[in-house]
Amino acid sequence: MTSSSLSLPVSRAGTLRRHRLAERYAPIVTIVLALIAIWYIGAVLMNLALVRDGFEREETPYTVSDLIEGTMSAERPLLPAPHQVITAFVDSVFGYAPTAPRSLIYHSTVTLSATLLGFVLGALLGIALALMIVHSRVLEKSLLPWIICSQMVPILALAPIFVVALGAMGLQGLLPKSIISAYLSFFPITIGMVKGFTAPDPMQLDLMRTWSATPRQVLSKLRWPSAVPYLFASLKVAVTISLIGAIVAELPTGAEAGIGARLLAGSYYGQTIQIWSALLAAAILASGLIALVDLTERGVARQMGTRS
Amino acid sequence: MNSAADARAELISSQQRLAVDVRNVSLTFETADGKVDALSNVSLQIADGEFVSFIGPSGCGKTTMLRVIADLQQPTSGTLLVNGVSAEQARLERRYGYVFQAPALFPWRTIEKNLKLPLEIMGFSDSEQRQRAARYLALVNLTGFERKFPWQLSGGMQQRVSIARALSFDPELLLMDEPFGALDEIVRDHLNEQLLQLWDKTGKTVLFVTHSIPEAVFLSTKIVVMSPRPGRIIDIIDCNFPRVRTLEIRETPEFLKIAQRVRVGLRAGHSYDE
Numbered sequence: 001m002t003s004s005s006l007s008l009p010v011s012r013a014g015t016l017r018r019h020r021l022a023e024r025y026a027p028i029v030t031i032v033l034a035l036i037a038i039w040y041i042g043a044v045l046m047n048l049a050l051v052r053d054g055f056e057r058e059e060t061p062y063t064v065s066d067l068i069e070g071t072m073s074a075e076r077p078l079l080p081a082p083h084q085v086i087t088a089f090v091d092s093v094f095g096y097a098p099t100a101p102r103s104l105i106y107h108s109t110v111t112l113s114a115t116l117l118g119f120v121l122g123a124l125l126g127i128a129l130a131l132m133i134v135h136s137r138v139l140e141k142s143l144l145p146w147i148i149c150s151q152m153v154p155i156l157a158l159a160p161i162f163v164v165a166l167g168a169m170g171l172q173g174l175l176p177k178s179i180i181s182a183y184l185s186f187f188p189i190t191i192g193m194v195k196g197f198t199a200p201d202p203m204q205l206d207l208m209r210t211w212s213a214t215p216r217q218v219l220s221k222l223r224w225p226s227a228v229p230y231l232f233a234s235l236k237v238a239v240t241i242s243l244i245g246a247i248v249a250e251l252p253t254g255a256e257a258g259i260g261a262r263l264l265a266g267s268y269y270g271q272t273i274q275i276w277s278a279l280l281a282a283a284i285l286a287s288g289l290i291a292l293v294d295l296t297e298r299g300v301a302r303q304m305g306t307r308s
Numbered sequence: 309m310n311s312a313a314d315a316r317a318e319l320i321s322s323q324q325r326l327a328v329d330v331r332n333v334s335l336t337f338e339t340a341d342g343k344v345d346a347l348s349n350v351s352l353q354i355a356d357g358e359f360v361s362f363i364g365p366s367g368c369g370k371t372t373m374l375r376v377i378a379d380l381q382q383p384t385s386g387t388l389l390v391n392g393v394s395a396e397q398a399r400l401e402r403r404y405g406y407v408f409q410a411p412a413l414f415p416w417r418t419i420e421k422n423l424k425l426p427l428e429i430m431g432f433s434d435s436e437q438r439q440r441a442a443r444y445l446a447l448v449n450l451t452g453f454e455r456k457f458p459w460q461l462s463g464g465m466q467q468r469v470s471i472a473r474a475l476s477f478d479p480e481l482l483l484m485d486e487p488f489g490a491l492d493e494i495v496r497d498h499l500n501e502q503l504l505q506l507w508d509k510t511g512k513t514v515l516f517v518t519h520s521i522p523e524a525v526f527l528s529t530k531i532v533v534m535s536p537r538p539g540r541i542i543d544i545i546d547c548n549f550p551r552v553r554t555l556e557i558r559e560t561p562e563f564l565k566i567a568q569r570v571r572v573g574l575r576a577g578h579s580y581d582e
Binding site: 201203204206207208209210211212213217221222225228304305306307 | 378380399400402404405406408409410412414415416417418425426428429430457459477
């Protein structure tokens with residue numbers, strides 16, 4: 001990319017601008033097109049046997065083009081073609097009322113609310129733990145190994161235990177899912193914020209000392225603002241993990257709503273198209289959440305005079 | 309313990325007018341390679357209103373000296389009084405302002421808010437904060453830069469902000485640790501002149517660490533020549549140029565004579581090691 005921009009004739013400004021636009025979007029478009037092409041090829045190859053068996057079972061004669069067409073319009077393909085996924089996605093987003101159990105908007109909202117609650121809980125817990133670790137060597141030594149251990153247990157194994165235990169305590173629905181989501185998302189925030197709270201320059205800390213600032217003032221006026229870039233970096237990681245946590249939490253509970261429930265139902269009945277469109281919804285949700293964090297970060301950075 | 313307290317009481321009564329009184333102070337660091345004597349048996353009296361420069365090669369303990377006076381580091385032995393009280397007491401009472409090698413401004417605060425930071429911490433009222441920020445920005449000729457962020461200012465301007473910040477709460481003592489070390493010579497000359505004017509206007513006591521002989525001779529009423537391993541004072545030179553002086557005095561025979569004496573002292577301290 002850089003080498004081609006170097007070889008551009010600089011004098012022709014108009015061409016240059018067009019080139020820049022092309023340069024910015026060409027790689028993205030190329031990758032997307034390549035992926036779609038690979039996807040189509042994959043769909044044909046993976047569904048071929050299935051479709052051929054179908055024709056042979058019904059003893060209808062078929063041509064190659066019949067076969068290929070069949071691989072892209074099968075009802076339960078191994079790998080649905082992109083257009084099938086998009087059609088199903090559009091249909092389940094716009095085809096039903098937003099509160100209908102077949103609407104992806106309904107399921108996304110359910111998952112999103114668990115994600116957001118889990119994200120907020122995880123962020124608060126993560127920041128609180130980081131504060132404790134930064135302020136006490138004893139807590140650092142006693143807490144940090146447990147925090148790391150907590151992330152080594154596969155969440156897929158833990159989630160049912162959580163759900164059952166919390167269910168026995170009378171907690172159902174949103175909260176158990178949020179707790180699992182928080183359990184995953186606090187970790188990057190703790191790690192990031194420990195780094196952030198210890199980011200101030202020794203000189204800045206010395207300055208606070210010469211002014212005999214209280215520990216609370218050092219936190220609010222120095223450590224906290226220094227940690228802001230680290231906060232947003234870890235929030236971006238945490239928000240996607242929150243979503244994964246919420247979806248995973250919906251799998252073992254037999255939840256009747258949520259993206260996780262859609263995935264589970266889809267795999268029970270071999271509805272691959274439904275699975276893929278639920279995955280697409282999850283991907284869009286994740287991108288939206290990251291974009292939201294990103295936007296907030298930019299606003300805060302402008303407020304804090306960050307050089308752009 | 310008791311005799312030390314008595315000795316301190318005696319010091320206080322006899323040396324009330326001293327801005328800084330250092331007696332037999334030693335400081336030993338424990339490092340991985342063994343003990344390092346950063347300061348060895350250092351004694352020094354500085355009267356109110358003086359401008360004292362500390363000069364010496366790297367590792368001679370001049371920065372450590374300043375940090376000990378500021379209570380950023382504690383001496384291993386010896387007594388130390390700042391404005392007649394212990395260094396810790398002086399720090400808690402905010403009796404001094406400290407300027408570091410780097411401006412160490414807070415990048416997320418505007419220039420005005422950087423100036424207000426110590427005032428916020430010390431609980432000045434909002435109107436007082438505003439007034440003082442304006443007054444001290446004017447003192448370092450930076451009026452009009454209130455809303456800029458630090459990165460929008462040159463290195464010299466940033467260092468002026470940090471000097472204004474150190475003065476903003478009106479401490480009796482100004483401790484400066486190579487404040488102009490990172491600046492080019494022309495900016496440094498200019499800031500030296502400004503600093504002298506400031507010193508004359510405010511009547512503060514200034515303790516100033518530097519590497520530069522001309523800078524030390526030009527600014528000071530007293531030059532403390534130090535030498536490394538162990539860090540100690542090898543010469544104290546009085547330097548009585550008029551309070552208001554210009555860069556031209558650097559060409560006078562008196563100036564060159566003092567500079568020569570500083571140089572000799574530095575060389576003597578150095579050969580001690582080799």
